[in-house]
Amino acid sequence: xxxxxxxxxxxxxxxxxxxxxxxxxxxxxxxxxxxxxxxxxxxxxxxxxxxxxxxxx
Numbered sequence: 597x598x599x600x601x602x603x604x605x606x607x608x609x610x611x612x613x614x615x616x617x618x619x620x621x622x623x624x625x626x627x628x629x630x631x632x633x634x635x636x637x638x639x640x641x642x643x644x645x646x647x648x649x650x651x652x653x
Contacts, residue, residue: 601643605636 612632 598643598647605640609636 609632613629
């Protein structure tokens with residue numbers, strides 16, 4: 597299950613990156629990429645924390 601989640605996150609990030617890099621959103625690209633990285637980092641951290649709690653119980 598974890599591998600599927602990792603793959604989906606990576607796939608979404610790549611799609612967003614290429615979409616932004618097409619030039620249409622270039623002024624916002626760095627801002628949006630920063631937000632996406634923070635969001636995905638938070639999401640992965642949350643998943644990791646929850647899975648750790650599940651193992652400890």
